[in-house]
Amino acid sequence: MKILILKLGYSETLDPEMGKIVSLGDVVRCTVILEALKNKYKDANITWLISQEAFPLIVDNPHINRILIWDEFVPFALMREQFDMVVNLEKIHGVCALADMIQAWEKVGFRFDVLSGDYSAYEKSKSATSYIAQKASGEIQHKIWQQVLVEMVGCEWRGQEYSLGYSPTTKERVQVGLNYQVGSKWPTKAMKNEKWDALAKMLENNNISYSYQQGMQNLYDYMDWISGCDVLVSHDSLGAHLALAMKKSVIILFGATTGEEIYYYNRGISIYPKVKKVAYECLPCYNPTCIKNIHCMDFIDLDDILDNVKGFLKDRND
Structure with missing residues (x-):
């Protein structure tokens, strides 16, 4: 099972916010899907596309087989590569368009709406866009982000943990x-x-x-x-x-x-x-x-x- 995760950090996954400043905390939150995907797909081979700024947050992660750092050339290569599954957790319009153009049997997360020019969601993840809209309007009780993310990629919420690859060196306790x-x-x-x-x-x-x-x-x-x-x-x-x-x-x-x-x-x-x-x-x-x-x-x-x-x-x- 060859899986591509698109999460650079340029948008808060479950908030309306989008921008050029990388949200490092949101990248850490999204690592909760790694354990879920690995448990569901025992043979999962996971590639993660990340921004340079957020790279230390997923470096050496045991659940990730390959890390790609975003630059002007990477999208063209991805559009020619075949995946079984694309997981797009970025609402930035250009990344959504890229997700649409990558070859994959299954896609979850956010997609590009060709009529409105805005982000939308793939069928299995429509609950996420509804959650964002209702939360922004104050019409919904807040739900646990980790659970929403895990369910957004088609997995069952079982209290999966965040996943950090870097092994810190304690200098002062x-x-x-x-x-x-x-x-x-x-x-x-x-x-x-x-x-x-x-x-x-x-x-x-x-x-x-x-x-x-x-x-x-x-x-x-x-x-x-x-x-x-x-x-x-x-x-x-x-x-x-x-x-x-x-x-x-x-x-x-x-x-x-x-x-x-x-x-x-x-x-x-x-x-x-x-x-x-x-x-x-x-x-x-x-x-x-x-x-x-x-x-x-x-x-x-x-x-x-x-x-x-x-x-x-x-x-x-x-």
């Missing part, structure tokens, strides 16, 4: 990692630095070792840093998904987005701002720009974070 930065796509996900500093002081007062986020200029260094943390406190970002992939305990802070879409594998918890719904009816807004005078993330309760940190550390020591 601490009890808590403070993953305080966010990507440029979603500045509204961030809790202000003053609150992170206050949290660090609380950890120090409780004799809990911690480290601020490191390695952001190099993905390998970043993964090495996460590997040295017992518990990661993070915004809704790449680090949170990497920590889950490494089977770390994770505390994720939410405001503009929601944790209802994340399956934690019994290793994590979501923390939300303590605000009155009537005053912050916009939550979750999925908007990179905040319309409120006081940002929702200013209402994150640091005591909640500390209590959960202690709980996770206790579980690790028992």
Whole structure:
């Protein structure tokens, strides 16, 4: 079974967003389909087309037989190669058109709509486009992303794990990692630095070792840093998904987005701002720009974070 996965990271798979900035966290989330495909197709030979920026996230992955890095020549070669199955998890129109032109017996994920010039979905994946549209309009309860992705490619959801190929080198071990930065796509996900500093002081007062986020200029260094943390406190970002992939305990802070879409594998918890719904009816807004005078993330309760940190550390020591 020869399978091609198209996932470069230029669009959030199950959100309306599309752009030129690679969403690294979304690439990690999509690795959940690898275990599902390998279990369904025992002889699966998987090729993954990836962006240069996201390559470290799938390098040496045991489920992937071949990695292709996107350039101006690769699409022409793929259009001449035969596959049994194409899995397109990119909504970018050009990639959808490429998926349509690749020779394969079966196709799932997104396709190009020749009438509208927009993305659509192959028949088996139409539930994904319905989910995106309903979620954008606020008409649907949020579903677990991992489950939607697994079912989108025609497999059964069984709690499949994220899959990371790189083996991190732990350079410093601490009890808590403070993953305080966010990507440029979603500045509204961030809790202000003053609150992170206050949290660090609380950890120090409780004799809990911690480290601020490191390695952001190099993905390998970043993964090495996460590997040295017992518990990661993070915004809704790449680090949170990497920590889950490494089977770390994770505390994720939410405001503009929601944790209802994340399956934690019994290793994590979501923390939300303590605000009155009537005053912050916009939550979750999925908007990179905040319309409120006081940002929702200013209402994150640091005591909640500390209590959960202690709980996770206790579980690790028992």
